[in-house]
Amino acid sequence: MDLARIRADFPILRQRVHGKPLVYLDNAASVQKPKAVIDAIGECYGGYYANIHRGVHLLSERSTSAYEGAREKVRAFLNAASVQEIIFTRNATESINLVASSFGSQRIGAGDEIVITGMEHHSNIVPWQLLCERSGATLKVVPFTDAGELILEEYERLLDSGRVKLVAFVHLSNALGTINPVKTLIELAHARGIPVLVDGAQSVPHLAVDVRELDCEFYAFSSHKIYGPSGVGVLYGKKALLEAMPPYQGGGDMIQMVTFEKTEYADLPNKFEAGTPNIAGVIGLGAALDWLNAIGLDAVAAHEHDLLEYATPRLNEIPGLKIMGTARDKAALAAFTMQGIHPHDIGTILDREGVAIRAGHHCAQPVMQRYGVPATARASFAVYNTRDEVDALVAALWKVKELFE
Structure with missing residues (x-):
């Protein structure tokens, strides 16, 4: 896919948040809208x-x-x-x-x-x-x-x-x-x-x-x-x-x-x-x-699967980070906890780095109860996300860890 062309369809992605380029990874809550819409x-x-x-x-x-x-x-x-x-x-x-x-x-x-x-x-x-x-x-x-x-x-x-x-x-x-x-x-x-x-x-x-x-x-x-x-x-x-x-x-x-x-x-x-x-x-x-x-769902699925395959091992490299949900058949979403750090603190710090994720129970409190946690942080990907944005997410999470050490 021509990711540059796809991203150009989304005016909201051009902005900066706290002086940093916006990395929008809250797509499971709601995706952004292309100019055609x-x-x-x-x-x-x-x-x-x-x-x-x-x-x-x-x-x-x-x-x-x-x-x-x-x-x-x-x-x-x-x-x-x-x-x-x-x-x-x-x-x-x-x-x-x-x-x-x-x-x-x-x-x-x-x-x-x-x-x-x-x-x-x-x-x-x-x-x-x-x-x-x-x-x-x-x-x-x-x-x-x-x-x-x-x-x-x-x-x-x-x-x-x-x-x-x-x-x-x-x-x-x-x-x-x-x-x-x-x-x-x-x-x-x-x-x-x-x-x-x-x-x-x-x-x-x-x-x-x-x-x-x-x-x-x-x-x-x-x-x-x-x-x-x-x-x-x-x-x-x-x-x-x-x-x-x-x-x-x-x-x-x-x-x-x-x-x-x-x-x-x-x-x-x-x-x-x-x-x-x-x-x-x-x-x-x-x-x-x-x-x-016009893009094709097969192409979308392949791109998002690539992002998940790229992000998962990089997230697992962060000490104390645990991904919730490791099913064999899984979509491009990573919900996780970090030892000793509340998900809301993770979300707040990432926001200062321009990275938008979701922190909370995701309207699925019984799932949280199943794992014995009050909430998780969740990064979820869409067709306009890139490997560079995964890198930005991981770099921001390393900053979270450093702040709480």
């Missing part, structure tokens, strides 16, 4: 913005066309069978809550079980806990090894209870970098007639996803992690399931006809998109997918 949003607001679907004037028609065009781009990106299977939400969190509230209210009751894993983001834990509180169901958790790999024997044991009505798991762990064997996990659940939701918030920027090949019932992700704007999420759902599910919210654009006695709901996907959506944000997501497709 910024321009698409500006063009929408400056050139043709209007509310969608309802207007017959030119601006509304142009906005509707761009908005629905972005839906087709998402469908193609995931290889979904129909645009009716693509629901726009605010983020992956809302997508999961939609399934928990709508699908869950229909299918899950007292005595039933929901299976998740021990490496989930809070967004794939709390909605199921709330559903269990409402329904009387029980949440079951698949453990993982010290390396950060799921224990498949325990997964199968939980599935064999005969009471499991849904499985929900993360495709790629934001706290460990583990890439889970999603195809195998789905097949094991389907062999027992159990539907599956996959949290793909971390995976879509790094891995090609084909929902028909995976055969999952639901797949959720957020725009802001895939070079698009914040405030937009996607829920893929199999059409037959979405058609059978009740609406998540009520209001404008999700209706066919309303009287005081009864409401008839709109067809998919509108049934699950109540109210005026983030029109420019969805259009920005479409631009982000165009930009990413």
Whole structure:
């Protein structure tokens, strides 16, 4: 890849932080936005913005066309069978809550079980806990090894209870970098007639996803992690399931006809998109997918894997530094602790060197509890990062160590 050309697409990367060139390694939280996305949003607001679907004037028609065009781009990106299977939400969190509230209210009751894993983001834990509180169901958790790999024997044991009505798991762990064997996990659940939701918030920027090949019932992700704007999420759902599910919210654009006695709901996907959506944000997501497709996810994955392979041994050379998550199948993310140094101190010192990382529990407190730590420092890579930036990270961590000796 032409990294210089790719980096030139990101205006924010040209700045200096505390007098040092910005090294942005907080990509698992949110990636930066290429100029194509910024321009698409500006063009929408400056050139043709209007509310969608309802207007017959030119601006509304142009906005509707761009908005629905972005839906087709998402469908193609995931290889979904129909645009009716693509629901726009605010983020992956809302997508999961939609399934928990709508699908869950229909299918899950007292005595039933929901299976998740021990490496989930809070967004794939709390909605199921709330559903269990409402329904009387029980949440079951698949453990993982010290390396950060799921224990498949325990997964199968939980599935064999005969009471499991849904499985929900993360495709790629934001706290460990583990890439889970999603195809195998789905097949094991389907062999027992159990539907599956996959949290793909971390995976879509790094891995090609084909929902028909995976055969999952639901797949959720957020725009802001895939070079698009914040405030937009996607829920893929199999059409037959979405058609059978009740609406998540009520209001404008999700209706066919309303009287005081009864409401008839709109067809998919509108049934699950109540109210005026983030029109420019969805259009920005479409631009982000165009930009990413032009590079190619295979090229992105190869570049990021190279960064991980380069960074891991260099990080391991620092005395007292311990990487959390050493799965055999792992994405370009390194979460670590340094003996005797709090992760927040690591993050603060690195910031003074121009290096932006994440320090904390990463909305995955059960993972921290599994390793017996309050938090970790996390460096996460994206397509625009370089080996020179890995060198800057390592040099800054050596400074951290020197300051605390």
